[in-house]
Amino acid sequence: SYVLTQPPSVSVAPGKTARITCGGNNIGIKSVHWYQQKPGQAPVLVIFYDSDRPSGIPDRFSGSNSGNTATLTISRVEAGDEADYYCQVWDSTTSHVVFGGGTKLTVL
Amino acid sequence: QITLKESGPTLVKPTQTLTLTCTFSGFSLGTGGVGVGWIRQPPGKALEWLALIYWDDDKRYSPSLKSRLTITKDTSKNQVVLTLTDMDPVDTAIYYCAYAHWDSSPKWFDPWGQGTLVTVSS
Numbered sequence: 001s002y003v004l005t006q007p008p009s010v011s012v013a014p015g016k017t018a019r020i021t022c023g024g025n026n027i028g029i030k031s032v033h034w035y036q037q038k039p040g041q042a043p044v045l046v047i048f049y050d051s052d053r054p055s056g057i058p059d060r061f062s063g064s065n066s067g068n069t070a071t072l073t074i075s076r077v078e079a080g081d082e083a084d085y086y087c088q089v090w091d092s093t094t095s096h097v098v099f100g101g102g103t104k105l106t107v108l
Numbered sequence: 109q110i111t112l113k114e115s116g117p118t119l120v121k122p123t124q125t126l127t128l129t130c131t132f133s134g135f136s137l138g139t140g141g142v143g144v145g146w147i148r149q150p151p152g153k154a155l156e157w158l159a160l161i162y163w164d165d166d167k168r169y170s171p172s173l174k175s176r177l178t179i180t181k182d183t184s185k186n187q188v189v190l191t192l193t194d195m196d197p198v199d200t201a202i203y204y205c206a207y208a209h210w211d212s213s214p215k216w217f218d219p220w221g222q223g224t225l226v227t228v229s230s
Contacts, residue, residue, distance in 0.1 A: 001171060033216035035155075042204055043155065045218035054218065086155050090214045095168055097145065097157035097214065 002091040004100035011106045012077050020103045022070040022087035030089045032070040034063060038083045047072060082107045110134035112205050112221035119227050120195050130188040130205030137163050137183045143208035144188040145217055148201040160208055161188055197228045
């Protein structure tokens, strides 16, 4: 089965740039979607199709995908960005949805 | 505006069958390109995809839970029902339903329901 690997945690100072990676075999040929989940809340889509932002998501959030790694980049990090972030793909080989293990973003 | 809400028991006993209902508004499962998915999250752990159902009754299941899961839709009631048999304490989790986007294949989930916590205990 297809596996998505995320670092358990990422820490960043306010105003700096956070990069959260999502590794998978040849993930660059798949569409990657990213979710933000704050404590006690349901996940919220922040990036779809690798780099598109839903309406209402700040342009500080961006995404890229190439080779074996997809990356969610959060620029000018704010305290309110502290949350868990999950990547997700559709594995067409197995016809299954796959989520990464999640990354806890801590704003120092 | 699309909204979804999960409902069902908050407590089930081991070996029982869990039945959860997702009631939605703002779209119809009678319309092409529309789907609903179920995802769960054990306390303090990661998201786990469970099942998907689409407008054409195409259904997909998590390979690890396929033998225990059934997903169905009632288009007239705007509802999707998920059943999970032979519940175990490890199935304790928040269960979410979400609108599943389709573009020649399943894509992303947005929006999500608020989730419902199901505890498995005797």
